[in-house]
Amino acid sequence: MTERMVVVGGDATGMSAASQARRRRSAGELDIVAFERGRYTSYSACGIPYWIAGDTTGPDQLTARTAAEHRARDIDVRLGTEVTELDPAAGRVRTRDADGREEWTGYDHLVIATGAVPVRPPVPGIDAPGVHGVQTLDDGEAVLLGLDRSEVRRAVVVGGGYIGVEMAEAMLRHGLDVTLVDRAEQPVSTLDPDMGRLVREALEGLGVRVVSGAAVREVLTGADGRVRAVVTEAGEFPADIVVLGLGVRPGTDLARAAGLPLGEHDGLLTDRSMRVRGTERIWAGGDCVEVLNLVSGTLQHIPLGTHANKHGRIIGTNIGGGYATFPGVVGTAVSKVCDVELARTGLKESQARAAGLDFVTAVIESTNRAGYYPDTARMTVKMLAERGTGRLLGVQIVGREGAAKRVDVAAVALTAGMTVGQMVDLDLGYAPPFSPVWDPVLVAARKAADTVAADIRNS
Ligand SMILES: Cc1cc2nc3c(=O)[nH]c(=O)nc-3n(C[C@H](O)[C@H](O)[C@H](O)COP(=O)(O)OP(=O)(O)OC[C@H]3O[C@@H](n4cnc5c(N)ncnc54)[C@H](O)[C@@H]3O)c2cc1C
Secondary structure, eight states: OOEEEEEEOOSHHHHHHHHHHHHHSOTTTEEEEEEOSSSOSSBOGGGHHHHHHTSSOSHHHHBSSOHHHHHHTTEEEETTOEEEEEETTTTEEEEEOTTOOEEEEEOSEEEEOOOEEEOOOOOTTTTSTTEEOOSSHHHHHHHHHHHHSTTOOEEEEEOOSHHHHHHHHHHHHTTOEEEEEOSSSSSOTTSOHHHHHHHHHHHHHTTOEEEOSOOEEEEEEOTTSSEEEEEETTEEEEOSEEEEOOOEEEOOHHHHHTTOOBOTTSOBOBOTTSBBTTOSSEEEOGGGBOEEBTTTOOEEOOOOHHHHHHHHHHHHHHHTTOOOOOOOBOOOEEEEETTEEEEEEEOOHHHHHHTTOOEEEEEEEEESSOTTSTTOOEEEEEEEEETTTOBEEEEEEEESTTSGGGHHHHHHHHHTTOBHHHHHTOOOOOOTTTOOSSOHHHHHHHHHHHHHHHHHHHO
8 A cells, every 4th residue: 555755844854855765665655745835845045145145046056956856756745835733643734725725634654844943033123124034045035135225235144153154244245334243252152252253353354343242122123114223232233134143943833732742952852763752653854853962962953954964864764664863963063254164063162061071172273274385374273172081072163265174074083982182193184285284183183182191190
């Protein structure tokens, strides 16, 4: 008998799951229906800041596989159709299409891939015209339309996370006067404040006014009803356009209403095969779930496309009759603002403390190429190692070209459970255009290993 797989959410997780299941099981064996409330499938939200900045042309380039392409592979994609209720007891979901028609669809396998919901501070004026989120391709289009208005000169970006700094760059590249307001001590709070300060200095060097420690209180509108200023704890900043980059929370309202298990961060809880805990035939992945941090051993909500695509593939493999598991993450993320690259993996200081770990830190200054090579630029690497054992706990890097992806070496070392002493011996590549003879990651590992050893000698 043909089974039915129902997917809620048609982006990274949902359509990876659908595609992988289809690769493994034919349409005769498995009927796949994917409900997506928006207009696109398999799109790259990650590309939105670069689309707005002018690096790509928009939905055509940012859509990896259209609904038509999925349908050609026997995946029944229903765009403009929202799932409004999950009924796990009866094994069905209720949907409402663009014309308001409601119906129930039964499933043998349900994939919850509803993503995340952007945070919007509940302050007066936040829904005014000219205030934009950047979660969907429709949001990207709206920002570009907003930027087309002739009177737009000043942008306020609210939130200094990686989306905030990427959007600050996009606004700069439209020639706007940019203010970035953030309630944290320094931008990019996934980094320690001393590394965030380097990002702040880089932003300021690019001409961005950075206002830290300033939560938003109100968005003021003009006589035309459009945004005219953002009021924060640190004062009022004129704005013709406002972009929100305040982070996201797991999109789990449907799951909660259905009584499915949620964790401390409101994300769905799954086992290693991405099956929702306590259920037989419900799977979940991507931005709506919590993931195990392999370094701290705690569950976290880390909404990234890297995990979402892996989760989808794992779910599709399992529904397709195979067996795959997701071990967890080490917390790797990279970003950039103009030519300044930033990267992190593992734990930052506050996370290591929260995990009850005792640690030492090493911060080094190096360069991305040999000192004599043209266009050599500074790179700062910060490394955390466990006191006593020397186990690598985390790495943060801020620098120019070649800085961000260096963090992948540290991600591998973390996954392998290496000590900083073992890292010093890693056989990393060298030639003058790519690094100094001692790669900056190795220099940091050496300093961290020396600190661990000195600490043992002195104790
Ligand atoms: C501006 C921006 C930049 C980013 N940059 C990066 C980056 O550089 N690197 C990185 O790793 N990650 C990045 N991300 C994060 C990445 O895009 C997400 O982690 C990834 O898209 C998550 O995939 P997902 O399938 O879990 O959720 P989503 O991509 O959010 O997809 C969920 C889908 O479900 C649909 N949906 C939700 N509820 C329902 C419902 N009830 N019925 C029907 N449909 C529903 C939504 O419309 C949506 O299309 C970025 C995100 C943004 C917004």
